[in-house]
Amino acid sequence: MKTMILLALLSLTGFAQAQTRVSGTVTDRNTGKPLEGATVAVLNGPSTFTNAKGQYRITIPSQATAILQASFLGFSSQRDTLQPGATSADFSLQETGLFVKAVEIASLRAGRNAPFTKSDLSKEDIAKQNLGQDLPLLLNQLPSVVTSSDAGAGVGYTGLRVRGSDITRINVTVNGIPVNDAESQGTFFVNMPDFASSVNSIQLQRGVGTSTNGAGAFGATLNLSTNEYNEKAYGEVNAGYGSFDTWKTTVKAGSGLINNHFTFDARLSKISSNGYVDRASSDLKSFYTSAAYISKKTAVRLNVFSGKEKTYQAWNGIDQNHLDTDRTYNPSGAIESKPGQFYDNETDNYQQDHYQLFFNQALRPDLNFNIALHYTRGRGYYENYLNGENYTDYGVQAPIVNGTPITTTDLIRQLWLDNHFYGGIFSFRQEFNRFNWSGGGGWNRYDGKHYGKVIWAENGGFDKDYRWYDLTAHKKDFNIYWKGEIAITQKLRVFVDAQYRRVNYELNGFRKNPGLMVHEKYNFFNPKGGLTFQLNDQQHVYASYAIGNKEPNRDDFEVVAAETPKHETLRNLEAGYVLHAQRAGLQANVYYMNYKNQLVLTGRINDVGAYARTNIPESYRLGLELEGYYNLCPQLTLAGNAALSRNRIPDFSEFVDDWDNGGQKVVSYKDRDISFSPELVLGYTITARPIKGLSIDWLGKYVSRQYLDNTSDLARSLKAYLVNDLRFNYTVPQTFFRELSLQLMLNNIFDVKYVPNGFTYAYIEEGVQKASNGYLPMATFNFMTGVKIAF
Missing domain, CATH: 2.60.40.1120 (Carboxypeptidase-like, regulatory domain)
Structure with a gap:
């Protein structure tokens, strides 16, 4: 084949x-x-x-x-x-005579010749692969990107790593507004189902990148833009079906320009899937609306969008035995007293509503201003069936049955989040012939509640919807930045970027440690600078140096009381060469990322018996990235990328549970790999256009071995894998619709059994150090079909 x-x-x-x-x-x-x-x-x-x-x-x-x-x-x-x-x-x-520039995007994104490493995806790039998979998987072919899916098929909870950094270290904004969770600092795209259908362009900056709003960028910055201007009215229906009973339905419509000033756009989506992994079902609903008034010098836009998800939990992974014999097995919801039976509502349930109001103004022909207000409302819970729970852990006196205390019970609990995130951003941008500058910032506040409810207990003893904890958290985040780019000569440009960020963090207790209060303040200065030298109209070279600082996340504070985590600092050096020719393109860059006090898992147990990240003094990433394409002829385009890296911790101490004697033992290591940081990541795409309207893409992705922890132990690692997909897009010649197109995606065409994500637990038993690994496998061969009708 x-x-x-x-x-x-x-x-x-x-x-x-x-x-x-x-x-x-x-x-x-x-x-x-x-x-x-x-x-x-x-x-x-x-x-x-x-x-x-x-x-x-x-x-x-x-x-x-x-x-x-x-x-x-x-x-x-x-x-x-x-x-x-x-x-x-x-x-x-x-x-057009209308002010349609998105100032908030232009102020944050790296420009065409900026001295930072980046990749851009257009609306067309997104559409040709958008068949219902979560947004991170649409970025899979970009350099240094590794993706994963808890359910195995890309619908539901998904993961994204860039240069080995996970989503908690990737700054994500939508139209310049931060969407990273204030406490975990992650972004959960499952709460924004089918959002890719409303995105017009994506920029992924690797490394610290330019100054932006929201969480510090320690691996990358992902900027999503939806504020597109549509001059003409349109309607569109997208429907798809695929493996694991996966369905996708999207309806979009827009008014075009009404009375030369007004536009309205809307989308309604529903995605459902049973998942590759047993019971890993997803039921996802979302909508997006945008209304705008546009004149010659002013633009006002209101975006309202929402996502609601219900997913059966699949994040617990499987052991080696099940990986070898039953790789779709899902341990979530198992009822120990009834072997082979599972709780049918072991689910995650969450709804997230977003409100964005933008005001863009041209103050002068060369000077633009933007201000935006935002509010995000999130609420939901995940529900678990737990076996043999102690009443004392829930602050409840054990019931007495026939004169005997019953100390444990099976129960069903819900862990709730109830969040409000709101604030504003602003920016100015001025463009001269040889000097461009932008300045801006933002203020955001997060108010969150954490509480737990017991909704059923086999042996009773709980009041209806009993709450055993009810905690609050607050976070304020302020930043201000200025960026300038000046042409020293016709070929040499200098870029300067400086940001000040202040964070106030207040945590009023934790579920397992309600008496632990955290009140921390951080003041960060994040300078950046670089040079771009234009070799000719098609080629330039660049170099930049950037410093980023990042506060710990919520879980990091639940540590040994005497060891409050320190903030992390990243020093990032980038240098590269860019070719934009008419027939070919190439970007080659090297990077060095040096971390101070990086927070990593060491196996150390905190005050409540949980494994917490701790600071390590020094670590680094050194890499080479290549990305390019070549139009061999109108019918054939070759594209590919490669990322070769060395990711090291010079000195590392692991804390290992001692099952023989109790407590933990310390094992020291020298020059070890950083976890989940493959040394080689390759991607390639061969695009053929054999007949008019038909495009065939053969995509491949190779990821070398990944270590599950920082010990470089082969027994605690994920094997390398190579996966190939085929993608067909055909525009049907006809005159009845504005466009009628068909899509077919054949994923993992060679039926590879691979695992891109997992975890490990180390322990000592009978004097021997052992490891128990957990794996989150991806689907073998699967398909997705789709049809698009545009009016």
Whole structure:
């Protein structure tokens, strides 16, 4: 099968002789000035960008007509039908006369020539792979990215790591507004189902990146934008079905521009799946609405979106025996007194509502201002069936039955979160010929409640909906930043970025330690700077140095009382080369990330018997990343990326439970790998367009061995894996709809049994150190189909 697929794709190279190079310029119709960064694309084919002179060059089939489209933000798109043999096409775009620039995005994102390492995905890139999987899996083909799914098929709880850093170390914003949870600092995309269907563009900055709002970026910054301007009315229906009884239905509509000023967009989605793992079902619902008023100098936009999820828990993983014999086994909900039976509502239930209000104003032709207010309301719980729980752990006196105290009981409990997150952001942006600057910041407050309810107990003894803890937490986060970019010469640009961030954190007790109060304040200064040197219109090199600081998360504070965790500091050096040619593109960069007081799991037990992260003095990541593409011909594009890294902790002490004598023993290590940090991550995509309207993508992902802890012990690691997928997108020729397209995704076509995520527990028994591993396996071969009807 591998040989047949390879031969089929390579045979398309025979079309390489039947192609023509087309070149031209894209300019502003009113001023005649070139438009740098405008997109020029062959309809259902390759695309490119204009250079600083507004010039482009692109390859089209020479034996057939081709439709070229030029587009640029704030201008009306323009199309041109090229006859066979045409070699040039110029575009003169008309400005819309409306203020459609998203100032909040422009102020946070790294620009085209900024000295930071980044990858961008367009709306089209997202749409061609969006069949219901959670948003992290749509980023799987980007450099240094490793994804996982608790349910095994990408629907429900999913994981994302960039350069070995998990989602709690990745800053995530939606239209510049932070969405990381204030306490865990993670982002749970399961609470935002099908959000990718409303996203217009994504930028992933690797490393510290530029200053942004919200949590500190210790691995990457993920910026999502939804504030797109749609000039014409539209309607769209997307429906899909696939393995594990997975269903996706999305309905979208927009008014277009009404009375030259008003627009309205809406989306309604439902996704359901039984999951690859037993009982790992998901029931996800969401909506997105956006209303805007746009004039020549002013734009006001209100976004309201919400997600509601119910997922059967699958995060407990399986042991080695089940991985070998029954890899879909799910231990969650097991009832020990009834072997083989499981509680049918071992579920996570959560709803999250978002409100965003934006005001953008052009103060002068070269100076723009933005302010936005936001409010996020989250509430929900996860429910567990627990076997043999002690009454004393719940502050309840054991009931007496027939004169004998009953000290334990099976019970069902719910752990609740009730959260409010609100605040505002602002930014200014000014652009001159040789100097651009932006400044801004934000203030956010989090008010959260944590409480637990016992809703059933086999042996009684609890009042109805008994609460055994009821705690509060508060967090205030303020930041202000300024960024400037100046052209010293025509080729040399200097970038400077400085941010001050202040965090006040108040924790009023923990579930297992209600008397522990935490009141911490942090003042962080995060400077960044870099250089970009333009070799020519298509190539530049860059270098940057950035410092980031990050406060501990909620769980880190539940530690030994005398050892309150310290904040972490990251010093990040990046250097790279970028080529944006008409037929090919390449980005090559090296990075060095040096951590001070990084918080990692060491096996140490805290005051309440839980395993907590502790600070280690020094650790580092050193890596090389490559990303590129080559348009071999109009019918065939090759793309790939590679990330080679060394991730080390010079000195590491592990705390191991001693089952023989009680307590813990300390084991020291030198020069060990940082957990979940593969030394090699590869991705490749071969895109074939054998006939008009049909695109076939062969995608591959290789991830080398990952260690489950920081000991570099092979017995506590995940094996390397290589997974291949096939993706088909076909636009059906017809005239009844604006667009009718079909999608088919064949995932893991070679039926590889692989595991990208897990955990480990070390202990000493009979004088021998042992390990018990947990694994979260991914699905073997599976498929997803979809149809899109656009009006």
